[in-house]
Amino acid sequence: MQKYSGFGLLKHALSHHENWQRVWRNPKPKKHYDVIIVGGGGHGLATAYYLAKVHKVTNVAVIEKGYLGGGNTARNTTIVRSNYLWDEAAFLYEHAMKLWEGLAQDLNYNLMFSQRGVLNLGHTLQDMRDIERRVNANRLNGIDSVALDTAGVQKIVPIMDCTSRARYPILGASWQPRAGVARHDAVAWGFARAADALGVDLIQQCEVDDILMQNGNAVGVNTKQYGEIHADRIGCVVAGNSGVVAKMAGFELPVESHPLQALVSEPIRPILDTVVMSNQVHGYISQSDKGDLVIGAGIDGYNGYGQRGSYPTIEHTLQAIVEMFPIFSRVRMNRQWGGIVDTTPDACPIISDTPIGNLFFNCGWGTGGFKATPGSGHVFAETLAKGEANALAKPFSMFRFHNGALVDEHGAAGVAH
Amino acid sequence: MFYIHCPYCDEHREEEEFHAKGQAHIARPLDPDACTDEEWGNFLYFRANPRGIHHELWVHAAGCRKFFNITRDTQTYAILETYRLGEQPSVTSQS
Numbered sequence: 001m002q003k004y005s006g007f008g009l010l011k012h013a014l015s016h017h018e019n020w021q022r023v024w025r026n027p028k029p030k031k032h033y034d035v036i037i038v039g040g041g042g043h044g045l046a047t048a049y050y051l052a053k054v055h056k057v058t059n060v061a062v063i064e065k066g067y068l069g070g071g072n073t074a075r076n077t078t079i080v081r082s083n084y085l086w087d088e089a090a091f092l093y094e095h096a097m098k099l100w101e102g103l104a105q106d107l108n109y110n111l112m113f114s115q116r117g118v119l120n121l122g123h124t125l126q127d128m129r130d131i132e133r134r135v136n137a138n139r140l141n142g143i144d145s146v147a148l149d150t151a152g153v154q155k156i157v158p159i160m161d162c163t164s165r166a167r168y169p170i171l172g173a174s175w176q177p178r179a180g181v182a183r184h185d186a187v188a189w190g191f192a193r194a195a196d197a198l199g200v201d202l203i204q205q206c207e208v209d210d211i212l213m214q215n216g217n218a219v220g221v222n223t224k225q226y227g228e229i230h231a232d233r234i235g236c237v238v239a240g241n242s243g244v245v246a247k248m249a250g251f252e253l254p255v256e257s258h259p260l261q262a263l264v265s266e267p268i269r270p271i272l273d274t275v276v277m278s279n280q281v282h283g284y285i286s287q288s289d290k291g292d293l294v295i296g297a298g299i300d301g302y303n304g305y306g307q308r309g310s311y312p313t314i315e316h317t318l319q320a321i322v323e324m325f326p327i328f329s330r331v332r333m334n335r336q337w338g339g340i341v342d343t344t345p346d347a348c349p350i351i352s353d354t355p356i357g358n359l360f361f362n363c364g365w366g367t368g369g370f371k372a373t374p375g376s377g378h379v380f381a382e383t384l385a386k387g388e389a390n391a392l393a394k395p396f397s398m399f400r401f402h403n404g405a406l407v408d409e410h411g412a413a414g415v416a417h
Numbered sequence: 418m419f420y421i422h423c424p425y426c427d428e429h430r431e432e433e434e435f436h437a438k439g440q441a442h443i444a445r446p447l448d449p450d451a452c453t454d455e456e457w458g459n460f461l462y463f464r465a466n467p468r469g470i471h472h473e474l475w476v477h478a479a480g481c482r483k484f485f486n487i488t489r490d491t492q493t494y495a496i497l498e499t500y501r502l503g504e505q506p507s508v509t510s511q512s
């Protein structure tokens with residue numbers, strides 16, 4: 001792999017940047033792999049990278065029906081934080097946060113990871129009680145977290161309407177200084193490039209349409225483009241399509257697929273240098289390095305596989321944003337899109353073995369899995385290498401929905417994104 | 418934007434008057450105490466999630482406030498029929 005550096009940039013400038021090495025190979029699939037990963041989003045690519053790097057399993061293919069990162073990975077609003085309430089979730093997301101902090105160096109790829117802090121606003125007394133509780137739980141778990149009052153919030157975001165005249169007055173917030181944003185497609189490309197360099201085959205434009213079975217075990221996948229590809233173990237990381245792929249293997253997952261949308265404004269001068277989220281009025285906002293305001297909404301209430309969101313949701317979200325930021329009332333919106341998110345009943349992911357031998361799933365990240373990308377790949381790689389989940393991943397077995405050991409982050413952590 | 422026919426009001430109204438309430442036709446087990454953990458977990462948490470024809474419960478929240486069912490394609494978003502509670506769908510993935 002050609003190493004990226006400032007010097008390299010200068011050197012290639014001399015040849016008009018025409019001689020850069022291709023970022024990854026484009027191989028034809030082999031007949032057999034040790035591990036097949038279905039789904040080339042950030043989580044699948046991170047899984048492949050850590051399988052090769054940490055566990056030295058390099059005979060691996062990532063099979064993607066579209067292009068790498070074209071699913072939710074490059075459709076999300078890129079918020080990264082780890083201030084979850086319950087121990088199980090907090091440990092998992094904080095594991096990811098620690099990996100984020102050295103990831104650009106590790107992958108030799110600029111991820112534009114920016115720890116600009118995240119505010120989760122409170123608008124009611126109950127919000128504030130929940131925030132106090134979560135902040136204290138975070139601190140006991142070694143996660144940076146601060147409870148702010150109105151004045152504290154106003155100091156961080158001077159342009160926000162923190163007066164008592166607001167329709168939903170801001171009473172305070174939780175503040176995680178180490179949280180922030182990263183460039184989403186760079187995350188997919190960085191993991192893909194590093195995995196490819198370690199020998200992982202990235203197979204794009206290749207759709208899995210069946211799981212091959214033998215005596216209750218999965219032994220490979222069938223693909224539309226290349227037919228059968230065999231493997232010792234299979235990891236499915238297909239987000240909104242998890243239910244569809246599980247059905248190919250003949251079992252059900254406790255996930256429902258919903259459209260989730262986001263929108264960006266025209267680019268404007270730097271005006272917002274942090275991330276502001278409000279669960280109560282349901283809108284959140286940050287500003288990208290390009291200058292556009294990145295705005296996210298809630299899911300559409302109905303199930304859907306169309307990668308677009310409904311108009312009433314846009315309207316509600318923008319009402320909330322303009323209420324909090326009257327200064328943005330005349331900014332024009334530029335683009336709007338949707339992804340399909342796989343939600344679970346307890347708003348926590350599923351990293352798990354399944355009723356089928358040698359078949360594993362990493363899904364259910366719903367509206368908030370981007371932040372977990374490196375951590376999710378790291379723990380799932382171990383699951384696939386050893387055939388068994390490690391301590392961080394174990395609480396997220398799909399069988400928790402039968403034995404009742406849910407990790408109820410819904411509401412508790414103000415969990416959106 | 419959905420334009421939904423409420424089978425009670427017998428009128429088409431805009432999506433914003435309605436709320437989606439998840440999968441339709443879920444029967445509560447008659448004898449919950451006799452359920453295995455698996456049966457009870459399935460009843461509580463496992464929902465059909467088809468890419469294609471789906472039967473859903475909706476409520477006309479800002480209208481007559483009655484619950485009713487919709488058969489809808491989750492891929493194309495086409496609404497294929499709406500029908501009252503207690504009735505069975507006439508469009509199914511088999512038909």
Ligand SMILES: Cc1cc2nc3c(=O)[nH]c(=O)nc-3n(C[C@H](O)[C@H](O)[C@H](O)COP(=O)(O)OP(=O)(O)OC[C@H]3O[C@@H](n4cnc5c(N)ncnc54)[C@H](O)[C@@H]3O)c2cc1C
Pocket residue numbers: 038039040041042043044063064065066067068069070071072073074075076077078079080206207208209237238239240241245260261262296337338339340341365366367368369370371372417
């Ligand atoms: C609008 C929006 C905003 C969001 N905002 C945030 C946020 O601010 N912070 C945050 O942490 N999270 C956020 N999320 C959630 C986050 O994007 C996801 O949880 C995360 O990206 C999931 O990554 P993934 O790799 O599992 O899935 P994906 O990136 O969706 O990858 C799955 C891949 O599987 C492929 N696939 C599916 N079926 C098949 C098949 N049969 N064969 C082969 N390939 C297949 C798909 O093409 C896709 O590329 C947001 C999501 C959306 C939609």
Ligand SMILES: [Zn+2]
Pocket residue numbers: 423424425426427477480481482483
């Ligand atoms: Zn009605």
